[in-house]
Amino acid sequence: MKIPYGKQWIDEKDIKEVVKILENDWITQGPMVEKFEQKVAEYCGVKYAVAVNSGTAALHAAYFAAGLKSEDEIITSPITFTATSNAALYLGAKPIFCDIDIKTYCIDIEKIEEKITDKTKIITPVSYAGYPVNIDKIKEIADKYNLIVIEDAAHALGAIRNGKKVGIDADMTILSFHPVKHITTGEGGMILTNDEKYYEKLKLFRTHGITKDKNKMLKNDGAWYYEMHELGYNYRIPDILSALGYSQMDKLEMFIERRNYIAKRYNEAFRNNHKITIPPVVDNNSRHAYHLYPLLINDKNKRKYVFDRLREEGIYAQVHYIPVHLQPYYQKNLGYKKGDYPIAEDFYSKEISLPMYPKMTEEEINYVINTVDKILKEI
Numbered sequence: 001m002k003i004p005y006g007k008q009w010i011d012e013k014d015i016k017e018v019v020k021i022l023e024n025d026w027i028t029q030g031p032m033v034e035k036f037e038q039k040v041a042e043y044c045g046v047k048y049a050v051a052v053n054s055g056t057a058a059l060h061a062a063y064f065a066a067g068l069k070s071e072d073e074i075i076t077s078p079i080t081f082t083a084t085s086n087a088a089l090y091l092g093a094k095p096i097f098c099d100i101d102i103k104t105y106c107i108d109i110e111k112i113e114e115k116i117t118d119k120t121k122i123i124t125p126v127s128y129a130g131y132p133v134n135i136d137k138i139k140e141i142a143d144k145y146n147l148i149v150i151e152d153a154a155h156a157l158g159a160i161r162n163g164k165k166v167g168i169d170a171d172m173t174i175l176s177f178h179p180v181k182h183i184t185t186g187e188g189g190m191i192l193t194n195d196e197k198y199y200e201k202l203k204l205f206r207t208h209g210i211t212k213d214k215n216k217m218l219k220n221d222g223a224w225y226y227e228m229h230e231l232g233y234n235y236r237i238p239d240i241l242s243a244l245g246y247s248q249m250d251k252l253e254m255f256i257e258r259r260n261y262i263a264k265r266y267n268e269a270f271r272n273n274h275k276i277t278i279p280p281v282v283d284n285n286s287r288h289a290y291h292l293y294p295l296l297i298n299d300k301n302k303r304k305y306v307f308d309r310l311r312e313e314g315i316y317a318q319v320h321y322i323p324v325h326l327q328p329y330y331q332k333n334l335g336y337k338k339g340d341y342p343i344a345e346d347f348y349s350k351e352i353s354l355p356m357y358p359k360m361t362e363e364e365i366n367y368v369i370n371t372v373d374k375i376l377k378e379i
């Protein structure tokens with residue numbers, strides 16, 4: 001058996017929707033982009049959504065829309081994919097990390113204030129693995145210091161926090177549609193916001209900073225005319241991919257239910273094994289989106305053994321994440337060093353992400369559980 005840690009679920013309907021677009025006149029920015037945006041915005045309960053061609057582009061655009069500039073600082077978690085902080089570097093800003101809370105695996109909210117300086121502009125919490133980080137508390141801190149909150153919800157589409165879908169609470173929320181995520185467009189991302197001011201900036205940034213809106217242009221030479229008002233990028237997502245995302249949205253609730261079912265099976269199987277720690281669960285009024293199932297091997301010296309044995313048995317587990325501050329680029333250029341964020345480093349040394357994707361069969365789930373059990377008896 002060969003089981004990856006994550007994979008997409010594409011069905012006949014998805015394929016038909018994409019083929020329909022290929023047979024149309026519009027294959028890039030046509031009507032599907034807006035339809036896809038509206039569907040996600042409606043699902044999450046937000047006013048505006050801007051689709052782009054990756055989660056990384058979504059972060060870059062959100063930081064831009066928030067007005068992030070050279071010398072500014074953002075505060076984020078070191079347990080994330082490098083894109084969360086890299087996108088701040090694109091704008092010349094400095095990522096300041098804040099250690100994680102071992103109760104949530106997300107940023108330690110109690111430590112955020114220590115990291116705020118007069119250069120801080122944005123707090124970017126990451127809802128790691130799909131656990132909906134407590135944005136209300138983070139917003140309280142942000143409001144006190146006049147900061148903007150951008151939630152990196154690349155792992156958390158469909159997660160619910162105190163009865164509200166992820167996307168509602170932060171100033172802006174970013175999503176990723178990479179194939180291992182909750183829905184996929186191949187590559188793709190989106191920014192959600194309730195603020196029209198951000199929405200307008202995001203749309204400009206996605207298309208070279210160019211506008212064709214007569215009300216915004218300084219003059220109008222004719223029907224061909226457009227103006228560039230900002231230095232933007234080509235971050236457009238094509239209609240072909242938007243059609244796939246639009247179709248995938250119909251399966252999102254089923255996908256998340258499947259992920260929660262798999263997590264429940266793992267939790268039941270592993271809860272009482274003292275050699276491992278299962279991931280944090282959420283309270284009744286919330287819902288975990290389980291992009292990942294991060295299992296901790298309590299004896300960190302045994303993590304590599306367990307990982308290698310899983311691969312030998314055909315289980316392609318992963319590790320999420322190597323703390324960003326330990327990356328050579330960050331150490332060389334930003335001065336970070338080993339020991340700076342001990343909780344994140346300890347977490348990294350123990351973590352293994354078990355297979356977690358909606359299409360996992362009962363046979364595959366049972367195989368993972370039995371194989372983990374077997375390997376744990378060897379340590």
Ligand SMILES: Cc1ncc(COP(=O)(O)O)c(C=O)c1O
Pocket residue numbers: 054055056057080081083084126152154155176177178187188189
């Ligand atoms: C937490 C987090 N943020 C941002 C990204 C970037 O998304 P993308 O791969 O769509 O650019 C990822 C992707 O893996 C991620 O996991």
